[in-house]
Amino acid sequence: MARLPDPAAAARLRKFTLAVLVLNVVAAGIAIVVNLPAQFGGVGTDASEEFLTRGTAISAPALPVVLMLLVLLLVTRRDRWGWLGIGLALLTAVTVGVGGFGEMAAEPTADTSKAVLTAAGIAWLVVAAVLIALATTATVRSRNVGEVDSPR
Structure with missing residues (x-):
């Protein structure tokens, strides 16, 4: 039986x-x-x-932005594409985390x-941590197709 990301957690990930x-x-x-200008990867002027291509000192470049747009489109889907959205959220966390470390250094x-x-x-490291937490929550709380929530 296929497993699907938790819809509520996926919705929170999408909103964030x-x-x-x-x-x-x-x-x-x-x-x-x-x-x-961005200073990570060379002095920007x-x-x-x-x-x-490099972002600015306080904003991300095109790659993480494109990844975030894909996360928005995919993460709340109730099929395998939803899993891809979660994976892309984790990849986005890596890219903005590396960028955050780079700017600080x-x-x-x-x-x-x-x-x-x-x-x-x-700020970007916090964004990365929250993306990881939300994506992990959507994964951990995944359920089988057709599974009904039990009362808590």
Whole structure:
């Protein structure tokens, strides 16, 4: 019998992912306006030129954003595609976690202070931890197709 992700946990994962996406768009806009280029992977000097490939000091680049969009589309499905959505949520957690560590470890510049890099790094690590927790919950609470919830 096939197992499906827990629908309530998958819905929470979807809501959190949507909130992160919205905040990421806002953060990217702010970072471009005040010029907070990414410092992870090399010194950035213009946030508007590299925000898709490297992100900014406070927002994720295109890869995690695309992964989050796929999570939104797939995670609440009641078939094998739902499992793919959960897997992509875990992959997203890895990408934003690595980015968070990278920004925290990066050297500050005239454009991007150490405080901004550290705060953004911590925020992305928290996002990664919550994504992992929500994806794990949807997996652990999975159930067989046709299984009825028992009273708790």
